[in-house]
Amino acid sequence: MKKIIPFLFVAVFGLISFSCVSDDDNQEYIDYDTYPVAIDVNNVNFEEINGVWQIARTFNTPIYDTDMLLAYMRVGTTNNNSPIWQQIPITQYLSDGNEVDYNFDFSRYDFVLYAGGTFDLFGTEFVNNKTFRILIVPADYGKNATVDYSNYDSVVEFYNIDDSNPTSM
Template sequence: MKKILTLFAVIGLVAFTSCEGPEGPPGRDGIGAEAFEIEASFSFNTTDGYIISDSFGKYLGGDLFQNESVLVYRLEGTTSSGSDVWQLIPTDVYFSNGESITYDYNFSIQAFTIFVGGDNIANRPAYINNQVFRFVIIPADFGTGKSVNKADYSDYNAVIKKYNIDDSNVKRVKL
């Protein structure tokens, strides 16, 4: 009797392990820090509430993994040598007349929203038209534990160095 049960167990194991179902949707490759860039080729405007919003799937091929962190940088300008200057948001931009505007963002595992608020926004076209934002996705594994060598998140170059991101290979998309 034991031999018959063992035979049925082996046959059942072989039968069930060889079954295949339909292939699932494509997802993100592995776990590691990555970056992508969006160029907002439109204006932040009052009609849209001075926000841009989109899903991560368009840029990453899927949602964020649980507990991943997102850093967002705004292209503030370039140096005299032509290097990009990235500014971590949230940030405030102050003007000589005492007015200011604020860039901020929020995100879920599926989507992100970037918004601008502050004084006299509509009269600041250089700050609300054709903005470029770079997103850096940091896996939860990098954020666990206490580390003396934490990256200075306000310094974009320190972040990409810390997380071994190839800055020349960042995916660029117009929104």
């Protein structure tokens, strides 16, 4: 009987362990430390710093390592005056053969928006009075999210972001 007790203990422990594992393979990882937010950077001018056109902002509170930042530039409005957002990075091809590029990078503490071109951008509409929308969303571990990140409205819907009153920076 004494030899059977350790085997029963292992069997009961194994049964309890397996009963706690979800067998739903379609269950996605949910990042509970981030609440998706929208941030506006309104009507700003890029600054030329050491030959690089940029807009830098620092977060009041660092974001989590598991967060990602998506950047969109306002490129126009619809007939009912709703903004049209285009995901960055963007390359705009001009009719004269020149190009303007917009890009960004971010860390837990800040983000920087960049502009560059095949011509001098100083004093042009490409670096003055620009509006951007920044979305901070939880990164999805292990599985591809079923959202088109290039489509602003899809991202807002997927992450249930209230973008009616974004924070300004």
